[in-house]
Amino acid sequence: MLTRAKLKSRNRVSEKIWHLVFELPFEQEIYPGQFFMIKIDEGFEFKHPFSVHRFSDGVVEFLIESRGYFSRSLSYLNVGGTAQLTGPLGNGFKAKEGSSVLAVGGGIGCAPLAMFECLHYKARYLVGSKDEKSFPGFDLPPEKTLVVTENGKYGKKGLVTDYFIEFIEEGEKVFACGPDQMIIKLAQQCRSRGTDAYFCLEAYMACGIGACAGCVSPLLREYKKVCSDGPVFSIREII
Amino acid sequence: MTEDFLSLRGTKYSPPIFLASGTAGSGKELLGFTDFSYVGAVITKAVTPKPRAGNPPPRIAPSYSGLVNSIGLANPGLESFVSEVIPEIEDIPAKIIVNVAGEDVKDYKEVIEGLNPFDLVTAYEINISCPNVKKGGISFGKDPISSKVLIEKLREATEKPLILKMTPHGDEYIQIAQIAQDSGVDAFSFVNTFPAVLFDIEKRTFALGNKTGGLSGPAIKPLALHAVHRLRSVTSLPIIGGGGITGYKDAVEFFLAGANAISLGTVLFSDTDSPKKIFNGLKKYISRHGLKSLNDIKLKNEK
Numbered sequence: 030m031l032t033r034a035k036l037k038s039r040n041r042v043s044e045k046i047w048h049l050v051f052e053l054p055f056e057q058e059i060y061p062g063q064f065f066m067i068k069i070d071e072g073f074e075f076k077h078p079f080s081v082h083r084f085s086d087g088v089v090e091f092l093i094e095s096r097g098y099f100s101r102s103l104s105y106l107n108v109g110g111t112a113q114l115t116g117p118l119g120n121g122f123k124a125k126e127g128s129s130v131l132a133v134g135g136g137i138g139c140a141p142l143a144m145f146e147c148l149h150y151k152a153r154y155l156v157g158s159k160d161e162k163s164f165p166g167f168d169l170p171p172e173k174t175l176v177v178t179e180n181g182k183y184g185k186k187g188l189v190t191d192y193f194i195e196f197i198e199e200g201e202k203v204f205a206c207g208p209d210q211m212i213i214k215l216a217q218q219c220r221s222r223g224t225d226a227y228f229c230l231e232a233y234m235a236c237g238i239g240a241c242a243g244c245v246s247p248l249l250r251e252y253k254k255v256c257s258d259g260p261v262f263s264i265r266e267i268i
Numbered sequence: 269m270t271e272d273f274l275s276l277r278g279t280k281y282s283p284p285i286f287l288a289s290g291t292a293g294s295g296k297e298l299l300g301f302t303d304f305s306y307v308g309a310v311i312t313k314a315v316t317p318k319p320r321a322g323n324p325p326p327r328i329a330p331s332y333s334g335l336v337n338s339i340g341l342a343n344p345g346l347e348s349f350v351s352e353v354i355p356e357i358e359d360i361p362a363k364i365i366v367n368v369a370g371e372d373v374k375d376y377k378e379v380i381e382g383l384n385p386f387d388l389v390t391a392y393e394i395n396i397s398c399p400n401v402k403k404g405g406i407s408f409g410k411d412p413i414s415s416k417v418l419i420e421k422l423r424e425a426t427e428k429p430l431i432l433k434m435t436p437h438g439d440e441y442i443q444i445a446q447i448a449q450d451s452g453v454d455a456f457s458f459v460n461t462f463p464a465v466l467f468d469i470e471k472r473t474f475a476l477g478n479k480t481g482g483l484s485g486p487a488i489k490p491l492a493l494h495a496v497h498r499l500r501s502v503t504s505l506p507i508i509g510g511g512g513i514t515g516y517k518d519a520v521e522f523f524l525a526g527a528n529a530i531s532l533g534t535v536l537f538s539d540t541d542s543p544k545k546i547f548n549g550l551k552k553y554i555s556r557h558g559l560k561s562l563n564d565i566k567l568k569n570e571k
Contacts, residue, residue, distance in 0.1 A: 031301060031540070073486060073514040073538045075330055115301070115540075235328050235335060235537045238301065240293035242313070242342045243328035247477075252321050252342060257297070 044162035060121025061144035066237035094137040135207025157189040276429035281308035288533030289367035301540035304362040314369040319345035324477030334485030338478035397435035397460035423452030436495035500526025516549025523565035
């Protein structure tokens with residue numbers, strides 16, 4: 030689906046992270062990890078992928094980290110202004126009924142985690158960021174969430190992978206999204222304890238729909254397309 | 269208003285708007301996003317005899333008004349193309365042209381002979397211009413003698429139209445175009461990307477896994493127009509011109525440069541429905557200028 034969507038609200042979550050809510054009426058379910066390609070300009074402008082943070086009747090929400098020219102422009106979009114949204118795209122993570130998930134997020138990789146709350150999955154959360162300025166996980170339920178920052182100014186001090194083994198409970202599947210080094214380390218930890226895990230990968234994308242084959246990831250054993258074969262991949266596909 | 273089309277060996281491509289190889293997948297990826305009634309043909313990603321995994325990531329990096337890519341002809345190979353891709357694209361409401369690549373003459377011939385029985389493959393775009401592979405590709409595009417041999421062999425191998433996709437880099441395309449015209453190609457597809465490099469300044473590495481890539485997008489438009497205009501001066505064959513077209517005004521410029529049809533590539537990453545918008549823009553332009561068809565878009569007072 031390709032729609033010009035109106036920005037309903039925009040709030041600063043932390044120094045670098047913005048929460049954007051777009052009016053976007055649609056009926057279909059969206060799964061954790063699914064994303065939209067977004068552009069603002071009516072004329073020529075590359076689209077950029079952003080995973081869905083939450084969705085509900087008539088709105089889709091995103092967390093935007095201001096990193097480069099486009100994300101900065103998007104984070105400054107005026108309420109009432111519009112952007113072009115294409116999606117939802119990608120496979121998304123579909124949990125079996127009754128299964129419990131430990132969702133792990135690093136930095137802006139925390140963005141898709143709130144989807145588990147939207148879908149009422151049985152989930153707990155392990156989230157981390159460099160510091161309190163770049164922490165994006167404020168709207169996860171505190172009683173089910175362990176927060177970690179590298180400088181220790183918010184939550185526990187360290188990396189999510191320092192706390193993963195002690196935090197995970199028997200029978201939980203893992204869904205993880207974050208920086209490459211976090212994914213690699215988590216995949217090792219999951220393998221060593223025989224945990225079923227799914228990783229939501231990030232890649233720069235041109236088309237977002239499987240046409241250009243530009244978004245293969247160094248974290249995958251094969252050159253699969255992150256946009257259309259993923260972005261969620263099983264641990265068996267991760268290096 | 270007359271119907272606008274490009275005719276190659278009796279096959280009509282209408283309107284004369286092509287989706288450039290590499291940007292439109294096999295066509296099926298654009299279903300639901302692109303109105304194919306405004307697409308004369310989808311030119312598929314390259315097909316080679318054997319599967320190719322493609323180049324290591326990162327494969328794409330953005331630049332000002334452009335994109336540098338080095339996909340490396342990633343494709344499932346001829347056998348899978350026939351058994352898996354062809355059934356998936358049978359119902360696409362647009363004509364299909366297959367981009368053919370290889371390391372030597374035998375490779376190109378094998379792909380063409382393997383696809384000849386399929387009527388949905390209406391023509392072949394012979395890729396002698398991929399900047400992102402070591403063997404084949406651009407090494408033909410830089411060597412008039414070997415490209416002559418290649419075209420003569422492929423002409424013997426098929427009755428379907430042969431479209432030669434050339435690199436605008438260097439001067440060889442002038443000589444190759446003249447040779448190709450006499451060796452049996454039916455049209456030129458011009459331009460492919462320009463050789464390009466970007467760096468990752470934080471990692472202090474090349475931005476792309478393959479180090480070098482090809483630049484496409486609006487950044488190359490004036491370079492592409494220059495190359496198409498030069499090509500027009502040495503050939504009377506149809507030119508499917510493109511390189512950085514984002515709107516109908518760019519398309520008009522390619523017709524003025526001497527193209528008979530246009531190809532859209534990188535613009536699809538911004539707007540999958542650009543063929544419709546560009547077609548409608550061209551129609552309005554023609555009527556505003558009192559012209560009958562796209563082929564009437566010609567330079568005034570050219571000496």
